[in-house]
Amino acid sequence: EAGVAQSPRYKIIEKRQSVAFWCNPISGHATLYWYQQILGQGPKLLIQFQNNGVVDDSQLPKDRFSAERLKGVDSTLKIQPAKLEDSAVYLCASSLVGPGWQFFGPGTRLTVL
Amino acid sequence: EDQVTQSPEALRLQEGESSSLNCSYTVSGLRGLFWYRQDPGKGPEFLFTLYSAGEEKEKERLKATLTKKESFLHITAPKPEDSATYLCAVQAPSDGNTGKLIFGQGTTLQVKP
Numbered sequence: 001e002a003g004v005a006q007s008p009r010y011k012i013i014e015k016r017q018s019v020a021f022w023c024n025p026i027s028g029h030a031t032l033y034w035y036q037q038i039l040g041q042g043p044k045l046l047i048q049f050q051n052n053g054v055v056d057d058s059q060l061p062k063d064r065f066s067a068e069r070l071k072g073v074d075s076t077l078k079i080q081p082a083k084l085e086d087s088a089v090y091l092c093a094s095s096l097v098g099p100g101w102q103f104f105g106p107g108t109r110l111t112v113l
Numbered sequence: 114e115d116q117v118t119q120s121p122e123a124l125r126l127q128e129g130e131s132s133s134l135n136c137s138y139t140v141s142g143l144r145g146l147f148w149y150r151q152d153p154g155k156g157p158e159f160l161f162t163l164y165s166a167g168e169e170k171e172k173e174r175l176k177a178t179l180t181k182k183e184s185f186l187h188i189t190a191p192k193p194e195d196s197a198t199y200l201c202a203v204q205a206p207s208d209g210n211t212g213k214l215i216f217g218q219g220t221t222l223q224v225k226p
Contacts, residue, residue, distance in 0.1 A: 004156070040218065041218050041219075042117075042200050042202070042216030042217050042218050042219050043157065043200075043214075043216050044216070045213045045214065048213060056213050091156050091157075093156070101159065101162070102159065102214070103159070104156025104157045104158070105156050106154070106155055106156050107154075107155075107156050
């Protein structure tokens, strides 16, 4: 079974630039999550989708972050404009039954200079 | 406020030296507690789910236990391949079937041969 795919794996940008991350969840998984993991910390949920709809985006900085999940499959997370404090690993996860049984992708390491 | 605290932040063991990792939590109405393993450059990998106080789960050299306020991950006779960051997460209640995970900061375990 293929796992959660993410791209790119690494991205370096300058502050105020824009960046986008892509995630392809495990086939058939209705729930998709985006997390931000700052070095030395645990993952923090940014947004949760159930099929096409947003379930929880309470911790998403909506002035600069946006996410969409078209057709209930792939998802993109965008940051515009980026700040230095956005440097982190952005993890995508998907689940079939409940938020606990989440399968994570390898993440995208973002460095903002 | 729902919170998860893990201790110690880092742990160094000799091969074969058993020890325990702690996860303390404060959440109203725990729906589940989850342990994940994260290797460098990879996403977290699911290990265990615990739902009620007194519950125990085992997998190879790992054993997870749960009380009303904390969980322990016991590592018996660890091997160098057990070196990783271990993350604890709790599932918070929500209005529906979804419930976001709140992660601790992790314990980084290093096992020396």
